[in-house]
Each structure stands twice: as structure tokens, then as C-alpha cells.
Amino acid sequence: MNTSQLAAVPPSIDPPFWRGLKWGDHLFAGLVLLAGGIAFGRYHALMDVYEQAILLAAVAGLIAFGWFWKPIRLFVPLCGLLALGGVALYGDDLARGQSAFWLKYVLASQSAVMWMCVLFFLAMLMYWVGLLRRSDTADAIGSWLTWAAAGAAMVWFFVRWREGYLIGADVGHVPVSNLYEVFILFCFITALMYLYYEQRFATRRMGAFVLLVVSAAVGFILWYTFDRQAHEIQPLIPALQSWWMKIHVPANFVGYGSFALAAMLGVAQLLSSYGVLASRLPSYDTLGEVMYKAIAVGFLFFTIATILGAMWAADAWGGYWSWDPKETWALIVWLNYAAWLHVRLVKGWRGNVLAWWAVIGLLVTTFAFLGVNMFLSGLHSYGSL
Incomplete structure (x- = not known):
């Protein structure tokens, strides 16, 4: 090919990223936008302009995250449906948490966090079995248990948020305000990050070590719950009554x-x-x-x-x-x-x-x-x- 022919070849231009989106990406974005719209419609009167901006950023960020990492497109809607089920079972009566079967044993915040603790411990054990015995089956079970534990943590987050407001409008707050709540947030974030790297590098043999630190945090949560009754929802102290907490704490963790x-x-x-x-x-x-x-x-x-x-x-x-x-x-x-x-x-x-x-x-x-x-x-x- 001579110089004139080379000049005639148009330069390659990468298509815009949205050209590569599949129907699943659009469906996920639609679901997140719908959920965000419903949340804004119901609660915008209770939010100041900063909190509305946080909601908008959370919707956009979640859509982008789902497009970047495909498993989130299934994980988030499933957890969202379970959390909505828990909120719906409560209605406007917090006492239903002690009488409704699915709340008492599965979906109430304290039930969900106990499931999270058990699942993380089991996941750690299965990862170690997989590592020591070179068992791909045990590794796969450990991975699924870790996903389930992270899902229980996400359900806990939204149901506990609602429980706070059922106690009182002056008590309800996003559950990232004390050691008990942020240790659960730590478990959730660390597990999701590990699951991403597990898929990205196509190896589950790191889970035995990563789940050790998560399980240590779970041990702290159990001690803090039963020894100090830290799971009880308390009003925010004045220093934490700020919308800054909603973005500073998650970024930190x-x-x-x-x-x-x-x-x-x-x-x-x-x-x-x-x-x-x-x-x-x-x-x-x-x-x-x-x-x-x-x-x-x-x-x-x-x-x-x-x-x-x-x-x-x-x-x-x-x-x-x-x-x-x-x-x-x-x-x-x-x-x-x-x-x-x-x-x-x-x-x-x-x-x-x-x-x-x-x-x-x-x-x-x-x-x-x-x-x-x-x-x-x-x-x-x-x-x-």
C-alpha cells in the first residue's frame, strides 16, 4: 500500500461507550432510575438540597457501577426486593418484627445481620477447605456464601434505616453512625471488593485470607451486640446530625x-x-x-x-x-x-x-x-x- 492509499484509509475511531451497552445494561439502569424516582417522590419533602444531590449521585453511581461490573445488575435488584419486602412487612408497626415470621427470622435488621455473620463464617471455612484440599467445589461454595452474606448486609442496611424512622422521626438516620453499624459496612464493602477481584483475576484462592479479616470484624460485631447491646437503634448525637456523614463515612470505609x-x-x-x-x-x-x-x-x-x-x-x-x-x-x-x-x-x-x-x-x-x-x-x- 503506497502513501496515497494510506492517506485514504480513515482513522479508526472507537464507538461511544453507550453503543456497547446491552439490553441488560438498559434494564438495570431503568430499574435504578425507577427506584430513585420513587424514593425522591416519597421523601423529597424531608430532604434538603444536599441530600437530594446525594440521592441523584447515588443513582448515577450505582448505574455506572452496574455497567462496570455485571454481577451487580442482579445482586442489587435482588437485595432491593428483599429489603422492600422487609419494609412492607413492617408497615407502620415496629412491633411486627416480633410477630411476623419472615421479619423475626429473616428480614428484620437484627435477623439479617445474624445471617450475615453465619454466612461469612461459613464462607471463610469453605474457602480454607478449597485452599487446603484444592477443591474448586468448596471454593465455589465459599464464593456463593460470600455473595449471600453481602446480600444480607445490604438488606440489613435498608431495613434498619426504616426501623429507625418507625421508632421516631428524630431517631431515624442512615445506619453508618456508630461502631456497630460501620463494622457491618466494613464487612459489606470488603466482601464486595474481594468478589470483584476474585472475578477479575479468575481465582478464588485468595478468599481464605480475605475472609479472615472479615470474620474478625464479624466476631467484633457479635461481641459488641451481645455484650454491649450495640444493635439497639439510638438517636444521633448532635455532632453526627449532618448530611456530610452520608458521604464521608462510606468513602472512608x-x-x-x-x-x-x-x-x-x-x-x-x-x-x-x-x-x-x-x-x-x-x-x-x-x-x-x-x-x-x-x-x-x-x-x-x-x-x-x-x-x-x-x-x-x-x-x-x-x-x-x-x-x-x-x-x-x-x-x-x-x-x-x-x-x-x-x-x-x-x-x-x-x-x-x-x-x-x-x-x-x-x-x-x-x-x-x-x-x-x-x-x-x-x-x-x-x-x-
Whole structure:
């Protein structure tokens, strides 16, 4: 082909992304828009302009997420239907939670979270059976149990939200306000992130390690429930009566979930490097790659959450930053993972040093989340054990 012929060939242009959407994508988007429209129609009078904007962003974000990751197109509608079933069974009478069979044993928030705990424990056991016995069947069962546990957590979220308003208009709030609620959010986010990487890298052999940290959180939830009665819905304290909470807390816990997932993969990578379970685990490089992607996502969301937290502080206390212990330790966490990403992307570091760093990073993050509230005092000293 000569020069004139080459010039006559039109350049290739990628078609717009919407040309690649299938009927399932459009159906999912329609369902989400319908649900969002119904929610807006029923509750817009109770929402300020910021909360309406959050609803709009949540609808758009969920549609985009469903287009990006196909399993969400089935997972979200199924969980939504179950949650709507629980809300409908309640009607306007909270006492029905003790008499209606499906509420009492399945769909009431406390029933749903108990199912979540059991399913996560079973999933962890099946993943370990699959890892130790090289059983694809056990791995598949572990994966399905993890999906079911995440579904129970999502049902819990919406039903508990409704239960709060059944107690009283001044009590109801989005359930991300205390340690009990955010630990369930942590389990949900970490599980979904793991399930994405499980599909993306076509391996279920990471689940045994990731479900360990989720199960540890489940153990805390059970202790906190039965020892401290933390599952009881309480009114929000004044410091948390803000629409900022609805976006700051979930963004934070995408970060926490990502860092926890990366740390457990760091443990797996370290064991593999010393020849422990090396033949059963994904390759050393695969574990490192998933760890890197998880930290990158977590760092992005933790950065967003930190910015949102500063804006919330300015709105509530008149200043963006006060060097409160919680803020200081959040900065330490941010700097830790910024340095981790820097040495990997710029300096080209790989291997065990980054795995150890990810594991130690989770300890730093855990202290920033729990330890500060337990041992230090400050403006954020409202979430204690």
C-alpha cells in the first residue's frame, strides 16, 4: 500500500461507550432510575438540597457501577426486593418484627445481620477447605456464601434505616453512625471488593485470607451486640446530625476495606515467598498485583473521605483542620499509603517489603480507626467501646 492509499484509509475511531451497552445494561439502569424516582417522590419533602444531590449521585453511581461490573445488575435488584419486602412487612408497626415470621427470622435488621455473620463464617471455612484440599467445589461454595452474606448486609442496611424512622422521626438516620453499624459496612464493602477481584483475576484462592479479616470484624460485631447491646437503634448525637456523614463515612470505609484486603493478601504473599501454601495460592506476582490495585483504590477513596471530613469540620467547627488526634492519625494513614504507592510506582519496588508494609499499614489504620477513640481524646471522641 503506497502513501496515497494510506492517506485514504480513515482513522479508526472507537464507538461511544453507550453503543456497547446491552439490553441488560438498559434494564438495570431503568430499574435504578425507577427506584430513585420513587424514593425522591416519597421523601423529597424531608430532604434538603444536599441530600437530594446525594440521592441523584447515588443513582448515577450505582448505574455506572452496574455497567462496570455485571454481577451487580442482579445482586442489587435482588437485595432491593428483599429489603422492600422487609419494609412492607413492617408497615407502620415496629412491633411486627416480633410477630411476623419472615421479619423475626429473616428480614428484620437484627435477623439479617445474624445471617450475615453465619454466612461469612461459613464462607471463610469453605474457602480454607478449597485452599487446603484444592477443591474448586468448596471454593465455589465459599464464593456463593460470600455473595449471600453481602446480600444480607445490604438488606440489613435498608431495613434498619426504616426501623429507625418507625421508632421516631428524630431517631431515624442512615445506619453508618456508630461502631456497630460501620463494622457491618466494613464487612459489606470488603466482601464486595474481594468478589470483584476474585472475578477479575479468575481465582478464588485468595478468599481464605480475605475472609479472615472479615470474620474478625464479624466476631467484633457479635461481641459488641451481645455484650454491649450495640444493635439497639439510638438517636444521633448532635455532632453526627449532618448530611456530610452520608458521604464521608462510606468513602472512608471503602478505604478501610481496601487496606484490609491488601494486608491479608500481603500475608498470603509472604507465606508464598517462604514456601507455605505456595502451590495452592495464586502466583506471587498475582497477589502483589491485586494488593497494589486494592491500595490504589483505597487511597483514592481515603483521600476523598479526608477532604470531605475537612469540609465537614469547617461546617461544624469553623475550621478545616485542627490537629485533633483523629485528624492527625488520618494524615499518618494517608502518608503511609501515599509513600507505599510512591515507592511502587516511581521507585519500582516489588516483593516482600511491600507486603510487610501493607500488613503494618493495616495495624496503623486500625489504631487510627479504633485506637484513637479508645486511648486519645479530642473532637472525635464520640465513638467508643
